[in-house]
Amino acid sequence: MTTSGLSRAIVALVIAGAWSVGTVPSAGAAAGQPPPDLQRIRALYEGASYEDAMRALDAADGASIVSGEQHATLLLYRALCLLALDRQTDAEKAVEDILSTDPLHQPGPEEPPRLVAVFDRVRARLLPSLVRDQYAAAKALFDSRQFAEAASGFERVIQLSSQVADADREKVGDLAMLAGGFLELSRARTAEAAAAHAAVVTRVFTSVDRDVVPPVPIQQEVPPWRPLVPRSLAGDTADARQGRLDVLIGPTGEVQDAVIMTSIDPHYDVALVRAAKHWKYQPATKNGVGVNYRRTILVRLVPSD
């Protein structure tokens, strides 16, 4: 992050702070201190008031951190102030914290060369363990079948491994080669999953598909039927009527289409289709994913009077 990058981050955070006025604070914000005043910290640092900037940074430690970027910005100012105060070891610790969170973080081209040198030194020292940690994290994601996230992790391992000094190569062993293999596997599995997902979400399932959990009605009311000739007058000639309706239920449980397959009564058919388009379902699911489902509903009407 460059010094100008710091400015941008601060502006963005200030706007975010302004927006939060009048909203219900999150649990974290309510429990901690107010968000740190990054503008003030920046002004103190730029004005060479390093001791005051450090006090403000210490106070910000207890604050509710609103973003990872804000946290990294605070650590960067801490490192810069500690460098100014000639506290090299503490400055390296701050940089270590930045790299532990974001191993690929690179200081911007405008950052003071002294800070860039600290980054180079700390990164060189941490790289072997960062590579091992990143590999373990990526492998855990792979094992839990989070292939897209695992692929990103293995990419980081490869990128970090390329920066390991020759003298430290033994410390990372074959992790870069292993990460390359798992990266290919992760990408392949991600592509397969995407294709399978696309196939599932566009296909229309029916009761024939035994691996699909059918939809469950939440609201499926049929309109009342009032025959033209009341049952009391029609006597035994008053027949019950029945017909067949197909409804297409979408992956969110909304009825996307309703079609009369066998007519019940020309007038009643219209009312039934209109009502059916407002029915609500718990959607059908395949492997936990909502899918399209065509359900056939038999409607039987019995005169009530």
Add this chain to the structure above:
Amino acid sequence: MPESAPPGIIAVALPFEVQIYEDGRFAGTNSAEVTLPPGPHRLELINKSLGYRAVETVQVESNRATKIPSAPPMGRVSVNALPWAEVFVDGRKIGETPLAQVPIAVGAHEIVFRHPQLGEQSRSVTVTAAEPARLSVDLRK
């Protein structure tokens, strides 16, 4: 040593003016020659605007100059530059920004901030013994 022995001279090696007191009595300033009778003296040197105060015990010898103070008074300066700069004080490089609490002699100095692409800017600063001077420049402007 007889009382009629010729006095000695107090040579104040400071780049700024101080008032000289002995036992609470004003003895002179370093803008003019200060003479004292031979023998031991306990002198207090003061410049209030620079926050400078030093006590010197000297042995004045007849017809000779006695240099005070024994150690140059030091203050501190903290400097910064955007995006960063090499820093020179009176022509001598003291490091690269950010720099805090750099020891520097009390008094007026010229500080130059130099960046390989953005050029240089010069500032005058008066360093006191009381508190660190702070100076920052934006070389991008």
